[in-house]
Amino acid sequence: MEILISFYDNALIYYPNVFFAVLFFVSILGIILVSIGIILLWKNIKRVIEEIKSTLKQIKKIKNNERKRISFVPMIRIFFEKKKISFVCIIKYLTISFVHMIKVTFIRINTALGYIESQAEKIAKKIEKEILIEE
């Protein structure tokens, strides 16, 4: 190490112009190599950016379609497939699922009531017919 330091000091004292010229060329070479590296990496960076853009588009599509979907399960499946899990998203989809559940339950109760009504009407009609036949 001391020999190296001594060599460096001697070069600096006795050949300062050569030392600074070498330093200058080495720094230029370094800049060129770094810029080439950046250019080569830029393609990969571009690809990654495009991928991110496409996933963002898909997420936007899912958001637009989420109101139209009755079932929230496939939506959440895509959501997990894309690995877009965050606290805000989970809260959001839990509230959506809760609203969907209430909606479905209301519709089912409605249909059940309608079914009971129709059945009751049928029974009533049957009873009416039987009474008429007896009379």
Add this chain to the structure above:
Amino acid sequence: MKKTNVAYLILTACLMYFVFIPKALAIEYSLAWPGILPDSKIYKLKVLRNKIIYKMIINPVKKVEFDLLMADKTIYASKLLVDKGEIVLAKDTALKGENYYSMLVQDYNNALLKGKKIPSLLDQKITLAVIKHQEIFKEMENAVSGEGKKVFQIVDKFSKINYGFIVGLRNPKKTNGE
């Protein structure tokens, strides 16, 4: 009779030491070529480069070596300026050259404080350089008249003081009166 002989011998030895040896040594020592002189437009750039180099040197002993080289170059540049007839600039340059020697004293002290040993060759060079510098200052004194002469005398005095410091650092016990 014997006492006078001994005294005579000591006196001649002293004369030999103070008169002949320094001159003989001064002939051996040659100053480095200064390159660009202070009257050049790019001299400021050179000074900046030298300041950067001074900051970049790691080894304290090498700093001493650098100071010596700078002192040599600057004093030689001063002599060249006198030869050119630029006395005002030569005076400033001589003072700056001696300032480099003052820096050398400081760096010499720092190197010793850091436990570094000054090589004997460098030590010898420092001594020879002082003799050479003083020789040049004397030459410039003779070449210049009036106020310029006074400045070179002062610089010569500084040179002697600085060398006194170096001697003191070499033999700290003797200077302390022990």
